[in-house]
Amino acid sequence: MTAEQxxxxxAADPLAFARxxxxxxxxxxxLDGNSLGALPAAAPAALAATVEQQWGEDLIASWxxxxxxxxxxxxxxxxxxxxxxxxxxxxxxxxxxxxxxKLLAAAARARPGKRKIVTQKASFPTDLYxxxxxxxxxxxxxxxxxxxxxxxxxDELTAVVSLTHVDYKSAAVYDMRAVNDAAHVAGAFVLxxxxxxxxxxxxxxxxTGSDLAVGCGYKYLNGGPGAPAFMYVAERLQEALTNxxxxxxGHAEPFAFVDDYRPVSGINRFLTGTPPILAMAALAAxxxxxxxxxxxxxxxxxxxxxxxxxxxxxxxxxxxxxLASPRDPAERGSHVVFAHAxxxxxxxxxxxxxxxxxxxAPDLMRFGFxxxxxxxxxxxxxxxxxxxILESHEWDQPRFRTRAKVx
Amino acid sequence: MTAEQxxxxxAADPLAFARxxxxxxxxxxxLDGNSLGALPAAAPAALAATVEQQWGEDLIASWxxxxxxxxxxxxxxxxxxxxxxxxxxxxxxxxxxxxxxKLLAAAARARPGKRKIVTQKASFPTDLYxxxxxxxxxxxxxxxxxxxxxxxxxDELTAVVSLTHVDYKSAAVYDMRAVNDAAHVAGAFVLxxxxxxxxxxxxxxxxTGSDLAVGCGYKYLNGGPGAPAFMYVAERLQEALTNxxxxxxGHAEPFAFVDDYRPVSGINRFLTGTPPILAMAALAAxxxxxxxxxxxxxxxxxxxxxxxxxxxxxxxxxxxxxLASPRDPAERGSHVVFAHAxxxxxxxxxxxxxxxxxxxAPDLMRFGFxxxxxxxxxxxxxxxxxxxILESHEWDQPRFRTRAKVx
Numbered sequence: 066m067t068a069e070q071x072x073x074x075x076a077a078d079p080l081a082f083a084r085x086x087x088x089x090x091x092x093x094x095x096l097d098g099n100s101l102g103a104l105p106a107a108a109p110a111a112l113a114a115t116v117e118q119q120w121g122e123d124l125i126a127s128w129x130x131x132x133x134x135x136x137x138x139x140x141x142x143x144x145x146x147x148x149x150x151x152x153x154x155x156x157x158x159x160x161x162x163x164x165x166x167k168l169l170a171a172a173a174r175a176r177p178g179k180r181k182i183v184t185q186k187a188s189f190p191t192d193l194y195x196x197x198x199x200x201x202x203x204x205x206x207x208x209x210x211x212x213x214x215x216x217x218x219x220d221e222l223t224a225v226v227s228l229t230h231v232d233y234k235s236a237a238v239y240d241m242r243a244v245n246d247a248a249h250v251a252g253a254f255v256l257x258x259x260x261x262x263x264x265x266x267x268x269x270x271x272x273t274g275s276d277l278a279v280g281c282g283y284k285y286l287n288g289g290p291g292a293p294a295f296m297y298v299a300e301r302l303q304e305a306l307t308n309x310x311x312x313x314x315g316h317a318e319p320f321a322f323v324d325d326y327r328p329v330s331g332i333n334r335f336l337t338g339t340p341p342i343l344a345m346a347a348l349a350a351x352x353x354x355x356x357x358x359x360x361x362x363x364x365x366x367x368x369x370x371x372x373x374x375x376x377x378x379x380x381x382x383x384x385x386x387x388l389a390s391p392r393d394p395a396e397r398g399s400h401v402v403f404a405h406a407x408x409x410x411x412x413x414x415x416x417x418x419x420x421x422x423x424x425x426a427p428d429l430m431r432f433g434f435x436x437x438x439x440x441x442x443x444x445x446x447x448x449x450x451x452x453x454i455l456e457s458h459e460w461d462q463p464r465f466r467t468r469a470k471v472x
Numbered sequence: 473m474t475a476e477q478x479x480x481x482x483a484a485d486p487l488a489f490a491r492x493x494x495x496x497x498x499x500x501x502x503l504d505g506n507s508l509g510a511l512p513a514a515a516p517a518a519l520a521a522t523v524e525q526q527w528g529e530d531l532i533a534s535w536x537x538x539x540x541x542x543x544x545x546x547x548x549x550x551x552x553x554x555x556x557x558x559x560x561x562x563x564x565x566x567x568x569x570x571x572x573x574k575l576l577a578a579a580a581r582a583r584p585g586k587r588k589i590v591t592q593k594a595s596f597p598t599d600l601y602x603x604x605x606x607x608x609x610x611x612x613x614x615x616x617x618x619x620x621x622x623x624x625x626x627d628e629l630t631a632v633v634s635l636t637h638v639d640y641k642s643a644a645v646y647d648m649r650a651v652n653d654a655a656h657v658a659g660a661f662v663l664x665x666x667x668x669x670x671x672x673x674x675x676x677x678x679x680t681g682s683d684l685a686v687g688c689g690y691k692y693l694n695g696g697p698g699a700p701a702f703m704y705v706a707e708r709l710q711e712a713l714t715n716x717x718x719x720x721x722g723h724a725e726p727f728a729f730v731d732d733y734r735p736v737s738g739i740n741r742f743l744t745g746t747p748p749i750l751a752m753a754a755l756a757a758x759x760x761x762x763x764x765x766x767x768x769x770x771x772x773x774x775x776x777x778x779x780x781x782x783x784x785x786x787x788x789x790x791x792x793x794x795l796a797s798p799r800d801p802a803e804r805g806s807h808v809v810f811a812h813a814x815x816x817x818x819x820x821x822x823x824x825x826x827x828x829x830x831x832x833a834p835d836l837m838r839f840g841f842x843x844x845x846x847x848x849x850x851x852x853x854x855x856x857x858x859x860x861i862l863e864s865h866e867w868d869q870p871r872f873r874t875r876a877k878v879x
Contacts, residue, residue, distance in 0.1 A: 088528050097532045104528035112523060113516060116754070120697055121495050121511035125504045125828060128878035133697060160745020162719030163570060170609070186731055191720035191745065194733040198718035202577070202609065209731065283746070290527055290540060290749035311605035312569030313598035320879045322833050324593055324616065326601040338567025338598065339690070342697035344751045347523070421532060426729050471535035472727045 074441035083437040099433030102287030108350040115346035143352040149269035161294040164279040165195040170309040172254040179224035189233045223253040231261035231398030242273040265399035266364045288348030312337035366436035367399040381452030400433040413465035481848035490844040501850045506840030509694030515757040522753035550759040556676035568701040571686040572602040577716040579661040586631035596640040630660040638668035638805030649680040672806035673771045695755035719744035773843035774806040788859030807840040820872035
């Protein structure tokens with residue numbers, strides 16, 4: 066595709082307007098919004114108001130005056146149309162990993178006769194580490210199997226099935242309804258990690274009969290570095306599950322200051338400590354970048370962007386790279402990975418040329434397509450630059466081989 | 473004391489300069505920094521730079537370029553002189569409650585033969601709820617006893633003693649060294665909650681032979697609403713304890729993306745999820761308000777402020793209020809509480825007059841003295857207004873009796 070053809074696609078793009086909701090450096094083609102979402106244009110002022118007016122002027126009164134105490138639920142409620150849930154099923158809190166621990170432990174403890182957690186090996190490491198920690202603490206068995214073995218592993222001994230909806234490397238997508246149905250037949254819960262789904266593709270938690278989910282605030286939701294995570298607990302399960310990380314914010318009467326823990330009814334029982342107000346102000350601005358945008362449109366553009374990239378890269382780079390994501394766009398999330406023996410150095414060369422993706426060990430280049438701000442012209446240009454780098458071997462320099470602390 | 477005498481004390485106060493490190497509304501006498509610290513003057517610009525330059529311009533590269541990945545340790549290191557610890561013994565992460573869970577569970581699991589956790593009843597509720605949760609999960613017994621029973625309760629069955637150093641209501645202070653020594657003789661760990669100590673009075677974690685501590689970022693440390701908490705793990709214990717909330721940030725090689733959890737050496741093993749960068753930018757500005765200020769000076773001023781308040785209130789209000797904090801300033805933290813049957817309404821009347829303290833159920837008015845920005849003149853004026861409110865009974869109005877959601 067020519068640059069001109071790509072610009073014509075951008076001109077006809079019904080989501081083109083959304084790019085103005087972000088502050089993006091003009092010099093960059095940023096294809097790493099799946100790792101850290103871009104800065105929403107409204108975030109600096111939103112954060113400054115929270116800091117200077119609310120914290121600075123109204124101080125402690127802000128817990129009531131600005132309803133800070135309700136933000137974990139009210140900010141989360143903005144996610145309802147993005148993940149297909151009711152507002153009362155969502156909560157913003159903690160980090161993704163802490164939320165994983167909470168819901169894994171809560172679910173496992175609600176199935177005391179079942180001692181097995183099923184998950185996928187080579188899943189995102191923190192998901193595995195959290196599950197290993199829960200199993201160690203509760204004396205459960207963790208079964209880490211390959212994706213095609215998951216369904217066969219779900220049986221009457223299974224308490225929880227814990228899966229990442231969209232794989233952080235390959236972008237392969239699980240069939241949420243199929244896994245939920247199989248787990249429910251076996252009497253197990255399913256915990257979905259939506260880190261690479263929420264804000265990227267259509268997710269219908271309620272419609273697929275989901276039980277539990279967690280997700281990331283700082284990727285497609287644009288909530289800022291280390292933004293709080295979100296949790297989903299289906300309404301029908303909220304009274305049956307208890308939060309293992311008990312704290313005052315999950316208490317029925319947090320300001321009665323009584324000695325005995327008594328969980329509040331509803332989703333707030335999964336709160337623990339004092340809500341991170343400043344971080345939530347940024348996250349709210351991030352989620353608001355989806356305001357009046359349907360996830361069907363987001364998913365459709367996501368698929369077009371990623372498929373265009375696959376076509377352009379394969380057309381320009383031939384067998385130099387190997388697609389390591391599912392070939393069928395319907396089986397992918399919103400990113401694609403290509404394998405190359407020198408992926409680390411090639412990615413550094415790309416970044417030096419202003420095309421920002423990331424490297425994932427051992428040999429993958431990952432490119433994320435964020436339909437709210439990625440343009441078709443960016444995709445074509447990125448593929449063109451990748452082709453040029455591979456052809457010229459400009460990646461073959463010591464400076465591109467020096468591994469940074471964070472990759 | 474007259475207002476003029478109080479102003480003379482302020483003029484001679486060696487810490488008077490520190491008030492300029494804060495943005496405080498002129499109309500308020502803010503005696504609630506023990507609940508939410510005031511806005512540091514440098515915080516808005518620090519946060520804006522993190523948001524606009526680091527997140528907005530440098531995006532994902534900031535994890536290396538601005539060393540975001542190291543912030544949990546580097547921001548925590550600023551606390552070393554404030555709490556009497558080595559930098560490598562401190563970490564910023566999560567909320568206080570989540571940190572309590574982590575360290576309680578870690579300590580209890582390192583004493584598998586001992587099944588008892590000793591704590592104080594009527595301690596801050598979240599401490600009790602977290603301990604109840606840990607005991608429930610690990611099948612331990614929680615003994616909640618009165619302060620004078622704590623030492624007698626520590627025995628060879630005790631795995632952990634978990635205490636709040638300065639009581640959130642009365643401000644009574646435990647003798648850290650005495651508790652540590654008694655616990656160590658019995659083979660138990662001690663976990664100190666420093667929420668009402670850190671930044672308020674002198675704390676010497678290393679010097680008193682402490683094992684573990686957690687503390688709050690948003691009270692005396694001025695880190696902003698819901699700021700991340702901090703943890704202390706004595707260096708000698710770091711390899712012996714394991715973090716029950718396993719996640720990628722505590723892994724020896726977080727970016728190797730391997731399936732099996734292997735904790736890193738040192739304090740970072742107590743990390744779990746992705747660090748909350750925006751919140752930490754504010755917290756760093758908060759801790760920096762203590763730059764080049766010794767905690768001995770802070771404690772000395774704290775004691776003078778609180779004693780002046782006690783004297784002034786008792787002189788003006790007589791038997792209308794009852795001091796519910798220790799009478800000896802050396803036995804108190806940096807706040808004082810007075811009991812009054814109508815404390816809630818009286819506190820609302822005070823707030824309406826611009827004197828901000830808080831109410832603590834059932835009948836306490838709590839006043840916090842933050843030596844970095846509270847003036848002697850504020851203390852005298854606050855006591856004067858309290859006296860006037862009690863004398864005039866202006867608190868006796870329905871609008872002051874309506875309980876807010878957050879008290």
